[in-house]
Every structure is written in C-alpha cells, then in structure tokens.
Amino acid sequence: SAAASTLDRVRESTPSVVVSVGSLATSAVLEADPPLAAPIVFSMVLYPAASGFLRGPRPLTGASLDIPFEVQFAYLRRLLPQARRVGVLFSPAETGSVIAAARPIAQRHGLELLSEPVDEPSRAPLVLESLIEKVDVLWTVADGGVFTPQTTPLLLLSALRHRIPMLGLSPGQVRSGALAALIVDYEEVGRQTAAIAAGVLDGRPLDEIPVTRPERVALALNLRTAELLDLQVARDLVDEAAIVVR
Numbered sequence: 001s002a003a004a005s006t007l008d009r010v011r012e013s014t015p016s017v018v019v020s021v022g023s024l025a026t027s028a029v030l031e032a033d034p035p036l037a038a039p040i041v042f043s044m045v046l047y048p049a050a051s052g053f054l055r056g057p058r059p060l061t062g063a064s065l066d067i068p069f070e071v072q073f074a075y076l077r078r079l080l081p082q083a084r085r086v087g088v089l090f091s092p093a094e095t096g097s098v099i100a101a102a103r104p105i106a107q108r109h110g111l112e113l114l115s116e117p118v119d120e121p122s123r124a125p126l127v128l129e130s131l132i133e134k135v136d137v138l139w140t141v142a143d144g145g146v147f148t149p150q151t152t153p154l155l156l157l158s159a160l161r162h163r164i165p166m167l168g169l170s171p172g173q174v175r176s177g178a179l180a181a182l183i184v185d186y187e188e189v190g191r192q193t194a195a196i197a198a199g200v201l202d203g204r205p206l207d208e209i210p211v212t213r214p215e216r217v218a219l220a221l222n223l224r225t226a227e228l229l230d231l232q233v234a235r236d237l238v239d240e241a242a243i244v245v246r
Contacts, residue, residue, distance in 0.1 A: 003028045006028075007028065007029070007032045007036070010029075010036065011036065011037075014037075014038075015038045016038060016039075016200075016201055017038055017039050017040075017041055017197050017200045017201055018036055018038045018039070018040045018041070019040075019041050019042075019043055019062075019193060019197055020040060020041070020042050020043065020062075021042075021043045021044050022043075022044050022045065023045050023046065023051060025042075026040075026042040026045055026048075026053055026062075027053075030053065030056060030058075030060070035058075039059075039200050039206050040058070040060055040062075040206075041060075041061060041062045041063075041193065041196050041197050041200060041206075042060065042061075042062030042063070042064075043062055043063045043189065043190070043192075043193035044063070044065055044186070044189060044193075045062060045063075045064050045065060046064065046065045046066060046142050047064075047066060047095065047098055047142075048060075048062065048064050048066075048211060049097065049211075050094070050095060050096075050097045050098050054211070059205070059206035059207040060206060061196060061206050061207075061209045061210065061211050062193065062196060062211060062212075063189045063190075063192040063193040063196060063211070063212045064211055064212065064213055064214075065184050065189065065214065066213050066214075067182050067184065067213065067214055067217055068213055069101070069102045069105040069106070070105060071182070071217060072139070072167075072182060073105060073106055073108075073109040073111060074109065075167075075180070075182060075219065076109070076111070076137065076139065076167060077109055077110070077111070078234065078237060079165075079167075079179065079180055079233065079234075079237060080136065080137050080165060080231070082136070083111070083136040083137045084110065084111060084112060084136060085111075085112050085114055085134060085135045085136045085137075086106060086111050086112065086113050086114065086135060086136070086137055086138075086139050087114050087115075087116070087131045087132065087134065087135030087137070087138050087139070087164075088102075088113060088114070088115050088116075088138070088139045088140065088141060089115075089116055089117075089118050089124055089127060089128060089131070089140075089143070089146045089155075090115055090116075090117060090118065090141060090143055090145075090146060091117065091118050091119070091121075091143055091144075091145025091146060092117050093145070094143050094144060094145045095141050095142075095143045095145075096117075098141055099113070099115050099141070102141075103115075113139075114131065114134055114135055116128075116130065116131045118145055118146050120145070121144075121145055121146060121147075121148045121150070121151050122150075122151070124146045124147075124151045124154075124155060125151060125154040125155060125158060128155055128158050128159075129158065132158065132159065132162045132164055133162070135164065136164070137164065137165050137166070137167065138159055138164055138165070138166040138167065139167050140166065140167060140168055140169050140173075140178075141169075142169055147169065152173065152176075153176065156168075156173065156176050156177045156178060157177070159177070159178075160177050160225070160228065160229075163228075163229050164229075165179040165180075165225070165226075165229055165231065166178045166179060167179060167180055167181065168180070168181040169181055170183075170220075171183060171220045171243050174220040174221065174222045174243065174245060175222070175245055177222065177225055178222060178225070179221070179222055179225050179226060179229070179231070180219060180220060180221050180222065181219075181220045182217045182218070182219060182220075183217060183218040183219070183220055183242065183243070184214045184217060185214060185216045185217065185218065188214060188215065188216050189212075189214060192212040196209055196212070218241075218242035218243070219237065219240055219241040219242060219243075220241060220242065220243035220244075220245075221233060221237065221238060221241040221243065221244050221245065222245040223238070223244060223245060223246050224245055224246065225245075
C-alpha cells in the first residue's frame with residue numbers, strides 16, 4: 001500500500017525524529033510493523049487523548065488542534081451573555097471523554113451543558129430535534145459520528161428553523177448559517193510542532209514534553225444569522241472577528 005511504501009522510505013532514511021501531520025498519518029506511524037525506531041511527534045491532531053494516541057505503549061507528544069474549553073466558553077459568554085443552557089450532540093465512542101472534560105469547565109462559566117448521544121450519524125438530525133427545545137445555544141465538537149457532509153446542512157438548517165444560535169466548527173459552517181466559529185492559527189501550530197521536534201533532537205524525553213494546544217484563535221461571525229435570530233453582537237466582537245459574513 002501507499003502507506004507501507006512511505007513508511008519503508010522513512011525507515012530507510014533513519015530519521016532522528018518523525019513528525020506525523022494529522023490523525024491518519026499519526027495512526028499509520030503508530031501502527032507501523034515493524035515499529036519505527038525514531039521518536040514520533042504528531043501535529044494538527046484533534047483530541048489526541050480521546051483518540052487513544054496518548055494511551056499507547058510508547059511515549060508520544062505533539063501539537064494538537066484542541067482549542068481550550070476555557071477559551072471556547074469564554075467566547076460563548078461574550079457572544080451570548082444571556083445563554084445558560086448549552087446543547088451538544090456527540091457520539092460516545094468518539095468524543096464521550098471530550099464532553100466529560102468540557103462539562104465542569106462550562107459550569108465554571110455559568111453554563112449547563114446538555115448533551116445527547118448519537119449512535120449513528122444519520123440519526124443526528126432526529127436527536128437534535130429532541131434537544132433543541134431545551135437549550136439556548138448549540139455548541140459543537142468535531143465528531144465524525146455527528147457531522148458528515150449529509151448531516152451538517154440538516155443540523156444547521158434545524159438550528160435556524162428553531163431560531164437557536166449554533167457555534168460551528170469552521171468558517172464554512174459560519175457561511176452556511178452558524179452564528180460563529182473559532183479558527184485555529186495553523187502557522188502557530190506549525191511553530192509549536194517545530195519547537196517540540198527541536199526539543200526531541202536536543203535530547204529531551206518525549207514524556208517530559210507536554211502536548212500543546214493553540215494559544216491564538218480567530219473569530220468568524222455571521223451577522224446575517226445574528227439579524228435573523230434578533231441577536232445583538234457586541235461591537236468589540238465584530239471588530240475583533242477575522243471573518244464577518246454580512
């Protein structure tokens with residue numbers, strides 16, 4: 001296969017460190033048979049703990065794409081200061097531990113996290129219908145068991161139809177009707193990856209290097225959605241936003 005051929009070339013080059021970019025590449029290098037001898041540093045990975053990457057037999061670290069929950073809920077409170085009940089859909093196998101970790105942080109921000117499990121993506125719109133009447137805002141986590149090319153437009157449409165703001169996952173979702181999304185600075189994640197790899201090359205043990213998270217994020221806003229939902233977005237947020245849909 002292409003992956004096996006690539007891994008063979010990596011072995012032949014006898015690297016001092018291997019950097020895997022993305023979850024698929026990280027899975028491939030961790031499952032290599034025979035195992036790669038060099039230390040592995042991952043980059044651009046979502047939920048490395050929930051994905052099981054950090055529970056394997058070999059030490060691993062890297063630069064994640066996980067925007068801290070503190071940052072996410074702080075933005076939510078700035079956008080929607082009256083919101084208290086936050087709904088979220090999740091697939092237990094993929095992001096159950098993510099939701100569990102987010103719940104106490106939401107509470108610290110005065111928010112109640114109401115979560116509903118989805119057992120298969122096709123049921124996500126139906127599950128949302130049972131949740132949406134109970135919440136003030138929908139928060140989203142990157143979960144392939146919920147968001148697919150088929151379900152995402154239906155979820156966005158349902159939120160708009162029920163006049164409930166949704167905090168999405170990308171500028172594309174914002175352009176499609178989500179009220180807002182936080183955007184990772186990928187250059188920063190690249191710099192974090194380079195710093196970790198440099199530390200490994202300098203002899204620092206992997207298990208002494210913490211996994212990094214993005215320190216800078218940008219905001220995308222859809223003011224058309226805000227107007228449709230009769231929401232007033234604070235001027236400082238509009239001025240701060242990197243992307244504004246008017």
